[in-house]
Amino acid sequence: MSLLPTPGGMLSKPLVLFIVLTAAIASGITLFSSASTIADWFKTATSGLFLPILLSLIVTFLLDPLVLRFERHLHNRTLSIFAVYALLIIIITLLVSLIGPVDWKGMLDALRADFPRYFARALEYFNQLFLRLHDQIPYLENYNIPAKMRQWAEEILGIILLATPRSAMRIGSLFLLVPLFSFFFLRDSQRIARSLISLAPNRYFEMVLDIYAHVSWQLAHFIRGRILEALIIGVVVWMGLSLTDIRYAPLLGAVAGIANLLPYIGPIIGMIPGLLIALVDLGTGPQFWWIFCVYLLIAQVLLDNFILIPILISRVSNLHPLWVILAIVMGGKLYGVLGMIIGVPIASIIKITLLEVRHYRSNFSLSRDIAPGRD
Amino acid sequence: MNPFWSNIFRKPGYEGTLAYFLGTIAMFSELSPSELKILENLVHLRNYDLGETVFAEGDIGSGMYIIRSGRVRIDLKDDQGGEHPQAELETADFFGEMALSLPKQRIVTATTMEPTVLVGLFRADVNDSVRKHPALAAKMLLGLNKVLSERLQQAALRHREHLHLPQEPVQTDPT
Numbered sequence: 295m296s297l298l299p300t301p302g303g304m305l306s307k308p309l310v311l312f313i314v315l316t317a318a319i320a321s322g323i324t325l326f327s328s329a330s331t332i333a334d335w336f337k338t339a340t341s342g343l344f345l346p347i348l349l350s351l352i353v354t355f356l357l358d359p360l361v362l363r364f365e366r367h368l369h370n371r372t373l374s375i376f377a378v379y380a381l382l383i384i385i386i387t388l389l390v391s392l393i394g395p396v397d398w399k400g401m402l403d404a405l406r407a408d409f410p411r412y413f414a415r416a417l418e419y420f421n422q423l424f425l426r427l428h429d430q431i432p433y434l435e436n437y438n439i440p441a442k443m444r445q446w447a448e449e450i451l452g453i454i455l456l457a458t459p460r461s462a463m464r465i466g467s468l469f470l471l472v473p474l475f476s477f478f479f480l481r482d483s484q485r486i487a488r489s490l491i492s493l494a495p496n497r498y499f500e501m502v503l504d505i506y507a508h509v510s511w512q513l514a515h516f517i518r519g520r521i522l523e524a525l526i527i528g529v530v531v532w533m534g535l536s537l538t539d540i541r542y543a544p545l546l547g548a549v550a551g552i553a554n555l556l557p558y559i560g561p562i563i564g565m566i567p568g569l570l571i572a573l574v575d576l577g578t579g580p581q582f583w584w585i586f587c588v589y590l591l592i593a594q595v596l597l598d599n600f601i602l603i604p605i606l607i608s609r610v611s612n613l614h615p616l617w618v619i620l621a622i623v624m625g626g627k628l629y630g631v632l633g634m635i636i637g638v639p640i641a642s643i644i645k646i647t648l649l650e651v652r653h654y655r656s657n658f659s660l661s662r663d664i665a666p667g668r669d
Numbered sequence: 670m671n672p673f674w675s676n677i678f679r680k681p682g683y684e685g686t687l688a689y690f691l692g693t694i695a696m697f698s699e700l701s702p703s704e705l706k707i708l709e710n711l712v713h714l715r716n717y718d719l720g721e722t723v724f725a726e727g728d729i730g731s732g733m734y735i736i737r738s739g740r741v742r743i744d745l746k747d748d749q750g751g752e753h754p755q756a757e758l759e760t761a762d763f764f765g766e767m768a769l770s771l772p773k774q775r776i777v778t779a780t781t782m783e784p785t786v787l788v789g790l791f792r793a794d795v796n797d798s799v800r801k802h803p804a805l806a807a808k809m810l811l812g813l814n815k816v817l818s819e820r821l822q823q824a825a826l827r828h829r830e831h832l833h834l835p836q837e838p839v840q841t842d843p844t
Contacts, residue, residue: 500729500789
């Protein structure tokens with residue numbers, strides 16, 4: 295009953311402290327280990343979803359203006375999405391029935407058979423080159439470059455051989471998942487964004503909404519521009535290569551288009567397989583030089599630099615070469631080849647977001663109440 | 670009643686809906702019921718406590734507010750920080766509509782006088798509706814134009830009055 299500390303109470307104090315500390319450490323360890331298992335589960339559960347979600351986002355950004363056009367007349371978003379889907383299915387069926395289906399799978403199989411041949415020929419060519427070089431620069435002999443290149447080639451070949459059957463199985467599920475995800479992204483993305491914004495406190499709500507509107511507009515513009523650029527480059531390279539006798543023209547077009555997402559080095563990477571195949575199959579004749587022209591002059595200089603980039607992509611998204619390299623390296627660490635390709639666009643997205651926020655804050659000097667530290 | 674519960678247990682029938690409420694506002698009087706239904710998804714419902722600042726003088730304005738329930742006081746602040754009440758607004762009154770067309774700093778301060786539910790309509794959403802629902806946006810902006818013209822005329826009349834009778838104190842427009 296007394297308020298004075300009893301001897302027992304005094305004694306128990308270190309004991310209580312000990313128990314509390316032990317419990318804290320134990321629960322901390324449990325939490326930490328369970329968190330890492332939860333993170334593991336999360337990683338396993340979402341591992342296959344990265345590509346479908348990425349593709350659905352791309353489809354969503356591309357189709358959104360079209361859906362908007364329909365929505366203006368139909369006044370119903372769901373109906374408009376279905377209308378756009380129906381239109382797309384009709385167009386694709388028409389195209390396929392007119393041109394005839396592109397035999398992607400057969401092409402891939404053939405390429406897999408041809409791949410070692412191309413590499414062997416390329417290595418042979420480089421070997422000769424290095425032999426000639428060794429005569430002139432004896433110092434090079436220390437490096438044994440051809441052996442290193444053979445090693446790289448075998449590694450890349452191994453990756454491709456391993457990845458294709460797995461991705462072939464995955465393509466089936468992509469055809470199901472991508473339209474489904476895109477449908478929901480198209481229909482509900484705005485509602486999701488609104489409910490997220492509504493979480494902002496009253497005092498900052500207007501600012502959050504304004505910045506969100508600016509950033510999302512810029513980002514949609516940028517992403518749509520990048521995707522359209524890749525598509526157009528890919529189709530133009532395909533068309534240009536189809537005029538020659540080269541095989542795998544559609545595949546090479548796709549590679550060139552996707553590689554074009556990387557600034558500075560992307561176009562060169564996209565060029566290499568085409569030039570390699572041309573060199574091995576066609577030799578250095580007029581066709582090889584035409585292919586070279588298609589890649590460099592028509593696709594890159596004329597189309598990309600003079601037409602597509604000024605129209606589609608704003609200068610805001612230009613990244614410093616150092617950031618490009620960092621983005622590629624970090625993306626590659628995280629998600630492999632896919633990460634390397636989307637690392638740079640994601641870095642651009644971050645840059646655009648930061649610039650927009652800064653622009654907003656400097657253009658309208660924020661009032662005393664809203665400025666940080668004074669609320 | 671608590672605005673949270675009054676939102677959930679809305680009166681059945683059209684009269685209780687937000688769309689109907691918006692239709693009673695002068696700015697949206699030209700809108701058809703189906704357009705009001707779209708407008709319902711454009712606006713943001715925000716709940717405020719007693720004495721909360723909706724916006725303060727000097728904030729960047731990005732839209733207007735309509736009072737769904739509760740009361741809001743509009744103040745002008747002087748250099749010493751003293752407040753000069755300009756108006757007390759009630760249900761179905763609106764304020765801040767000048768920011769809807771122009772991103773300028775607010776010239777007054779709005780504070781709630783009791784727990785209040787506000788319907789916010791913001792520039793970003795109006796711009797969106799111009800692309801998505803041009804007919805609705807045109808009617809809405811015409812309504813806004815009407816409101817702003819009325820305010821401008823009132824200000825002009827008052828200015829004239831002021832010129833003829835300089836000894837009368839100038840009444841400042843609340844928004």
